Amino acid sequence: MHRYCRDPQSRAKVIVEPVAILPLRLVHLEDNPVDHGLVVRALRRADWDAEIMLVDTMEGFRRALGDPAGVQAVLADYHLAGFSGMEAWDWMRQQGIDLPFILVSGAIGEATVADAMVRGVSDYVDKQQLARLPRVLQRALELHATRRREAEAARALAESRQRLLELTEHLQTSIDRERADIAREIHDDIGGALAAVKLDLAWLQRRLTDAQALAHVAAAMAMTEQALGASQRIMRNLRPAVLDQGLMPALQWLTRTFAERTGLEVTLQGGLRRTAALPPRVEMTAYRTVQEALTNVLKHAQARRVRVEVSDLEDHLTLEIADDGQGASAEALRKERSFGLLGLRERAQSVGGWLDVVTAPGQGMTLILSIPLSEAARAAAVEED
Numbered sequence: 326m327h328r329y330c331r332d333p334q335s336r337a338k339v340i341v342e343p344v345a346i347l348p349l350r351l352v353h354l355e356d357n358p359v360d361h362g363l364v365v366r367a368l369r370r371a372d373w374d375a376e377i378m379l380v381d382t383m384e385g386f387r388r389a390l391g392d393p394a395g396v397q398a399v400l401a402d403y404h405l406a407g408f409s410g411m412e413a414w415d416w417m418r419q420q421g422i423d424l425p426f427i428l429v430s431g432a433i434g435e436a437t438v439a440d441a442m443v444r445g446v447s448d449y450v451d452k453q454q455l456a457r458l459p460r461v462l463q464r465a466l467e468l469h470a471t472r473r474r475e476a477e478a479a480r481a482l483a484e485s486r487q488r489l490l491e492l493t494e495h496l497q498t499s500i501d502r503e504r505a506d507i508a509r510e511i512h513d514d515i516g517g518a519l520a521a522v523k524l525d526l527a528w529l530q531r532r533l534t535d536a537q538a539l540a541h542v543a544a545a546m547a548m549t550e551q552a553l554g555a556s557q558r559i560m561r562n563l564r565p566a567v568l569d570q571g572l573m574p575a576l577q578w579l580t581r582t583f584a585e586r587t588g589l590e591v592t593l594q595g596g597l598r599r600t601a602a603l604p605p606r607v608e609m610t611a612y613r614t615v616q617e618a619l620t621n622v623l624k625h626a627q628a629r630r631v632r633v634e635v636s637d638l639e640d641h642l643t644l645e646i647a648d649d650g651q652g653a654s655a656e657a658l659r660k661e662r663s664f665g666l667l668g669l670r671e672r673a674q675s676v677g678g679w680l681d682v683v684t685a686p687g688q689g690m691t692l693i694l695s696i697p698l699s700e701a702a703r704a705a706a707v708e709e710d
């Protein structure tokens with residue numbers, strides 16, 4: 326093993342500083358001690374502070390990389406006694422050891438160099454041109470460090486996206502559960518009490534003869550009916566009928582009541598061909614998507630007509646909600662404080678699906694929700710991603 330330290334008096338710049346911890350630890354796979362000496366000299370000339378471990382067998386190479394964290398790069402001859410430097414490279418890949426790997430060899434021909442590069446080797450230096458080695462090594466180290474940083478950043482981003490998705494899913498499940506609880510309480514407490522009041526009022530109605538008293542009872546009865554209607558409406562909004570009766574009846578109710586309330590023309594087309602029930606979370610996602618889309622139409626579209634189309638062809642649940650309103654620009658869709666479409670996208674993702682938004686100013690808006698229904702369709706969707 327050789328160790329070379331930078332001369333403190335030297336004014337030469339420390340070229341490896343941005344990417345390597347000094348001293349740099351290298352493994353040199355070389356069976357010719359003279360060539361090794363030349364490599365060492367080439368690095369020393371460039372003032373590299375390096376520890377270079379010389380190995381000349383595969384066995385020695387494996388041992389030298391026993392702790393890859395202690396090594397920053399590998400230099401390897403191509404033709405070695407009984408094996409090739411590329412075998413060492415293949416072994417490193419198999420072991421998942423990710424280090425810059427530079428072939429330092431006599432002339433091996435362009436095709437061999439190209440093949441080595443295609444197989445992922447960092448670079449190649451001809452033994453006749455060892456003066457290039459420090460620069461090539463520096464570039465390989467920098468590239469490697471950049472790639473690592475990028476991979477790390479991508480991993481961190483993917484992880485935080487995943488956590489965000491889990492949080493959204495958790496929040497949505499909590500909201501749905503809480504809504505269902507409130508709906509149940511309204512049903513049991515308020516609904517129960519109002520039904521009892523109605524019975525008592527009916528009892529009074531049958532017994533009373535005084536006209537004025539009867540008028541009061543009738544008024545109270547009307548108010549009670551109204552309160553019952555209101556509590557049923559609130560319950561349905563809180564805990565959509567989808568939970569009990571299936572997606573299509575729920576969408577029929579949603580579109581009909583929306584049309585009645587707004588005066589817009591709403592058509593519900595298509596339907597489900599499969600007889601098996603859809604998973605509850607898929608139904609809920611579909612229901613909430615139509616609900617938010619209709620709310621958006623009312624808030625933003627200035628539309629006259631809305632078409633909702635449902636299908637489960639090709640193993641996918643597809644829902645299309647199209648309006649003939651003013652549409653939206655790309656900037657409008659990215660508004661900072663708008664969470665409706667964002668929430669729908671995340672809901673869709675949480676059940677393995679996706680949401681497409683097709684719109685342009687003056688062109689209306691169409692939301693398309695697609696959810697793969699079987700495991701196979703789900704796997705195919707993931708592959709396409």
Ligand SMILES: Nc1ncnc2c1ncn2[C@@H]1O[C@H](COP(=O)(O)OP(=O)(O)OP(=O)(O)O)[C@@H](O)[C@H]1O
Pocket residue numbers: 621622624625626648650651652653657658659660662663664665666667689690
């Ligand atoms: N059907 C539509 N027609 C025209 N513009 C729309 C339509 N739906 C959405 N938009 C535009 O896209 C934006 C984003 O919609 P999104 O549902 O995400 O948020 P929002 O409705 O503004 O607020 P939130 O849903 O969070 O209460 C809207 O502010 C609006 O400008």
Ligand SMILES: [Mg+2]
Pocket residue numbers: 617620621664665666
């Ligand atoms: Mg909205």
